[in-house]
Amino acid sequence: MTSNTALNTDTSHTSAPKIIALIPARSGSKRIPRKNIKPFCGKPIIAYPITTALESKLFSRVIVSTDSQHIADIAQSYGAEIPFLRPSSLSDDFTPTAAVAAHAAQELGLDSSSSDVLCVIYPTTPLLQASFLAQGLQALLDSSAAYSFGALEYSYNPYRSFVIDEGSPTMLFPEHYHKRSQDLPRIYHDAGQFYFGRVWAWHDELAIFAPHSRPIVLPHSLAHDIDTLEDWNLAELKFRAFMDSSSATLS
Incomplete structure (x- = not known):
């Protein structure tokens, strides 16, 4: 799933910044119990981003922030550092990533x-690729941006969306009704x-989602947000398909 990606993090006017990966993995997921350590194609799902971050060679440290000693032990067994446990006050459903x-x-x-950089990597990202991490870091270091992040184009343009009220559809953007889909502006999401x-x-x-950031557009085949068990099952299908394709390419 990963490849070593050389990247020059030196700048012409400052010493090289520290580049640290942070994987936030709290306990207490409600929709998918034990989500961050649930087995995914044979390994705890958090093992995949830890391994990808380590093998990318982009980071001086790969750290997991968690409120759970059990999650900490699993993360550490795959090579992550656990220099602290996160307080419960920053581990509920409403705590933002930035905090x-x-x-x-x-x-x-x-x-x-300082010019140091902290890369937050979500724990349920088995499709994460080192090459896209490298692109994200380079986009940040080559600019004055505050952030860079992975983005996806909507597979169906939201300008053609509608709501259903009492059984009847009402377009949210009726001014686009007669436009061809290829003529609509492309819209992206996190x-x-x-x-x-x-x-x-x-x-x-x-x-994060503001003009001071740089988005890195990812292919749909290598990204899948996991919020429900249906998402989980679809992500496993994508992962297996990617691994099968990678094996076929190497053989």
Whole structure:
């Protein structure tokens, strides 16, 4: 699933920044119990992003932020560091990613005035590829952006969407009714995989989906947001198809 990707993180005007991966993996998932360590095609799902991050050679450290000692033990067995346990106050359903990243940056002593970078990688990303992480990091370092992140194009354009009210459809954007789908603006959404951010941006809890960010557009075959058991099953199908395709290419 991964490949070693060389990347020059030096800059012409500063010393090389620290590049650290942070995988947030709290306990207490309700829709999919034990979601972050649930077996996925033979391994705890969190093992995949840990392995990809380590094998990418992009990061000086790969850290898991969790409130669970059990999750910590599993993550550590796959090579992640657990330098602290996250407090329960930052481990509920409503805690934003930025707050978890800011807490980790503080625990790790990352200075918000530095050029250091913290990459948040979600734990349920078995399709994550090192090459896209490399693209994300390079996009950030080559610009003055606060963040870079993985994005997906909507498979069906939302400008053609409608609501159903009392059994009848009403278009949300009726002005686009007569337009061909290929003539509509392309619309994208968060892929739910990775978010490179400058430490100062995480400390300020700056919004990610804004002009100060750089999106990296991913193929649908290599990204799948997992919120429900149906999502989980579809992600396993994608993963197996990718592995079969990779094996066929190598043979």
